Amino acid sequence: MKEKNSPQQGNVPNASSSIQFISIMDLFHIIRQRWILGSSFGIVVAALFAFYFLNQTPQYEAEASMVVELNTDNVVNVQEVVESGVQNSSLLETAMNTHIARLRSRTLAQIVVDSLDADQVERLMLAVVGPVEGRDPEVELPDPASLLTEDILRISWLPDSQVLSVRIKLADRHMAKLIADRYVNRYIRLQSELRGQSTDIAVNFLDEQTVELRDRLEKEEGALQKYRAENDLVxxxxxxxxxxxxxxxxxxxxxxxxxxxxxxxxxxxxxxxxxxxxxxxxxxxxxxxxxxxxxxxxxxxxxxxxxxxxxxxxxxxxxxxxxxxxxxxxxxxxxxxxxxxxxxxxxxxxxxxxxxxxxxxxxxxxxxxxxxxxxxxxxxxxxxxxxxxxxxxxxxxxxxxxxxxxxxxQMNLTTIRILDLAALPKHAVWPDKKKIGLASVMLCGFFFVGVPFGIEFLDNRLRTFSDIERFVGKPVLGDVRLIKGKSDVEIAELAQTKDDLLGEAFASIYGSLRLSLGQFPSPLSLVVTSSVPSEGKSVIASNLAAELAAHGMKTIVVDCDLRRPSQHRYHNLENKQGLIEWLHSGAPVAEDLFADEKLGVQKLGESGKLFLLSSGGSTTHASAVLEDKRMDTLVSRLKQEFELIIFDTPPVGVFHDATLVADYADHCLFVARQNETTRQKTRHSVAQMDRSKAPVLGVVFNGVKDLRLAAGYGSAADYGYESYSYRYQYGYGKHEDQYQKDYASGGA
CATH class of the missing domain: 1.10.287 (Helix Hairpins)
Structure with missing residues (x-):
């Protein structure tokens, strides 16, 4: 087994310290990415909200008030029968709440409506429901008493007082004043009638009790006198x-x-x-x-x-x-x-x-x-x-x-008096421009913040470099643009033919590796993996190996994706010989690796620096193959022969094969495709590799559809990282046409 060397990770952030679920900076960037959408939506909704309420029919409010006395005026020490004087705050609260409930009752509302003439009732209905003419006769009009209690009437108890306020809000200010005054007058009359009825009942009851008690008293006194006489108690x-x-x-x-x-x-x-x-x-x-x-x-x-x-x-x-x-x-x-x-x-x-x-x-x-x-x-x-x-x-x-x-x-005893009758309202209380304006601003602010967060909550896929650096906690080593309509084999062939876009993308990845590792140690071994399938990790592994070989490093790609091998397809090769075949054969490691037919190491390209060790078939028992004791011997021999070894492994988010191969490697190169997987899945997969013997060195952002979107909303510099890939690709994305002209003319 290899002996681990400490990588030069001066520019690589600590994963445990940089990974945050939600921070102030996260909030800022979430809003920053979608502030145009949020603000536009907020402005439109706020404008519609303000327009709707500002164009409503003006409403006027008339207010009449009553005071509840603690005690009634007593004459010859006469007290109320039903409602005694309130002696403490709890009884006061009970009395006030009782008055409020009675004022809000439908019975009182019906009494007030009955006191109005036909013209006044018509004006009331017009102020609340609009013109009656033209309405569908089958649609029943609302009950005026119900309208009063549900939509028009407001009863409040002024704090630290015995004052009850009756407020009526209507579009007709004269009707508002009339109904407010009518409410307090009818309520006081109702209270007097209720007390009168209660007093009558009390008088009759007390009269009956007086006669009954007199008879009982006479009977008791007669029994006492008889007892004295019979027993000579003198x-x-x-x-x-x-x-x-x-x-x-x-x-x-x-x-x-x-x-x-x-x-x-x-x-x-x-x-x-x-x-x-x-x-x-x-x-x-x-x-x-x-x-x-x-x-x-x-x-x-x-x-x-x-x-x-x-x-x-x-x-x-x-x-x-x-x-x-x-x-x-x-x-x-x-x-x-x-x-x-x-x-x-x-x-x-x-x-x-x-x-x-x-x-x-x-x-x-x-x-x-x-x-x-x-x-x-x-x-x-x-x-x-x-x-x-x-x-x-x-x-x-x-x-x-x-x-x-x-x-x-025979007296008029009551504990409630009119304090003030309603004044004719001069100004409409609704629409209230200040309240509507404040509500509109708050609504706009809510959508300004809420829309970005809602989208973020519904869509948490990796989209930008900032997502990788903030949520995954690793630097972006480079990005590879999405080429629509091309398969992975075709993309691999384009890279091998030195396509400018792909070539520069892998050149920037090479530069980022140099910045991260400094002078490459020899031998250097890298595990290439991803979170889920279809993120392009095999293409990245193949093309990165070609780039490293182009820089004069003797490089071999070892296809350790034993479940779905693909490296041989990128070079139109057979997959009969390779890793699985050699391990099953039990043959020793040959002195000349290239002469071992079971192993089948194949030379690629014309540089003489790039080689491929195929999987030699496929298997569903990849773990058993990778944990074979002879695997360690083979890797040790490969490290003697090659300066750089790249292990292509299955997605670590699906299979744990990459963590097994990590025992033979120095670092892990993680591949993430834009909009393919979630941040949580990628973060979990990177954490798995960090716990292995080949921690993640950085992330290659693959399949980037819009470089301006991926790199424009935040950079590594915002988080203290210096990503060469970001600076290079951001500038290239902004002036792509100019760079194409420079390359065509042989410029720098």
Whole structure:
């Protein structure tokens, strides 16, 4: 594989930086190319527009105005029934929009039309639709009310105010004033009638409500009085105080009784704890503290002491000892009798206190029930009272409103007044020369810009050198004029016969290559391709090879368009031997390329510097052939033998063969035919080659029909490029006849 050398591309713009979809310069050139067509079309349309509107029937506008008051004038505090005073901006906006809708309604328009006499209606129709005579009787005339609302009437709300403007525009200025005044007068009358109707309805409604509320109030008051009588509610509050005091007394008594019961139960508990222990019982104050018990216990103690004394003198059966024992027994029995009597008293006290507590609690419960009953009666009474009060308040309000509305029924209340009646218009508001003139200028400007852009949008084919340099981002290396009625073979033959036009075209391409590359490196290899078929890339490749050979460079054309080979046809040669045949044969590269019959390198012309390597047939599997490993060996050998190699390849916009051949080349020469392909397609194809190992050096503009059109609207110098081809061909196109004479006479 070859080793790439950096090309001398000082004059070649960077594709990524120069390609712009739409820039200010693009806009300028789009307009510049078609400004005559755009301006002509714009002037004609603007003139027709102005002529049409300036010759329309003059229209006069009469304006009457009304003011919407925030509040009506109140007498004895009487307010409107339907429309209350506007209190804030949102309500104001609602009210104003309502008035505007009513003013625009067909109902009001019909009222205004009905107020006109027959002559006035006829003048109105004449001002709007023209004379009625001569019209087709089958064609129905428009409704005057519809004409008013749709074509004549304009309602507006003056900003930051409560003013409504009614404007009538007609060809008859007297009718315009009349209808404007009639509109505001009829609208105010309509508003008064609507309010009167609303007030009547309100009076009837309030009258019915007053009677109904009076009956309801009387019924509620009767129910309240009956309730008071049935439940004796006159002394309810006094009884509630008495019951409350009784509850307090009973609560205090219950507390005291519970304390007494606790005391009795505590004493009984002490007695029960002592059991039958006489000493312990005597230590209890409630038992031992009793006088009778104390006396008996004292006697028992005396007898016990006496027994102790006697026991020291006498024996147990001594009469005195027996008497003492009998006395102790009698005293002990009497003591227990007294103790048991005390116990019985305490138990009786406990039972009495318990019964007393139960009685108090029963009385307290009964008092609570009475308090609840009285409170329930009081609550229900208050509810009934509030109902009566609310019903009375509603009745009073409705009665008051009924009285106010009855007064308002007799008054003229309205929130809208006439501010100004219409003045008789002196000057026509239409046609407005200033507006029509401004609109005409804008329309002309629109078409001046829009027509070029419209054409540009519909037709984005490559047409000029500027298109190539701006949209493709590559310099124009040269251009080849279109020769009508000639096939590609005939054009190739013309170039080989040194036709002046074609010869100079390829000479200029050679000059552009020298400017781009400087001194040609040896060997130099170029890929020639295009975006789509029929752009003439094979003819360009053949003729450019002949031009380079004419400058003393040993040149070979390699026909790598294996799908539709054509180089052999330009020289009337067979295509049996060539690239495909040699690759399929598997033969090695011969030392003498010209002696290899499979390869079939053929010498062209008489200079001995131009050679052709045909395709050797055609194939639909071109990629496999071009990627054959032996292809690299062959190209290396060709570079040893020839100073310049030109590869003719299929269109890169259709097949990728050119990008494969680019692996063996230094640069790409791109061919674009005028008006044959779009800018986007060409730009995409050039970008494909730029990503290969043989970036595009420049573009040859082929099939140029009008050199003045192609080169006259912008040049490479406009974009910072120095294109020799442009300068040479532009001058040649301008003075073609003079150059022909110079060539014929042998001039320079």
């Amino acid at each position: 002394t309810v509050e006094q009884n509630q105080l008495i019951v409350t005091e009784r509850l307090s007394e009973l609560s205090s008594a219950i507390t005291k009784t519970r304390l007494r019961l606790l005391g009795v139960e505590s004493r009984l508990s002490q007695i029960g704890s002592a059991g039958e222990d006489l000493d312990l019982l005597m230590n209890i104050a409630l038992i031992g503290g009793r006088e009778n018990v104390t006396e008996i216990y004292t006697e028992l103690q005396r007898l016990r002491k006496e027994e102790q004394v006697l026991s020291k003198t006498y024996l147990e059966r001594h009469p005195k000892m027996v008497e003492n024992a009998a006395s102790q027994e009698a005293v002990t029995a009497a003591l227990w009798t007294a103790i048991n009597q005390a116990r019985s008293e305490f138990k009786g006290e406990q039972q009495a206190v318990t019964e007393e507590l139960a009685s108090l609690e029963t009385k307290y419960y009964e008092a609570e029930q009475e308090a609840r009953r009285l409170e329930s009666l009081s609550i229900e009474y208050r509810v009934l009272s509030r109902k009566v009060e609310a019903q009375r308040d509603i009745f009073d309000r409705v009665t008051s409103r009924f009285n106010e509305t009855s007064i308002a029924q």
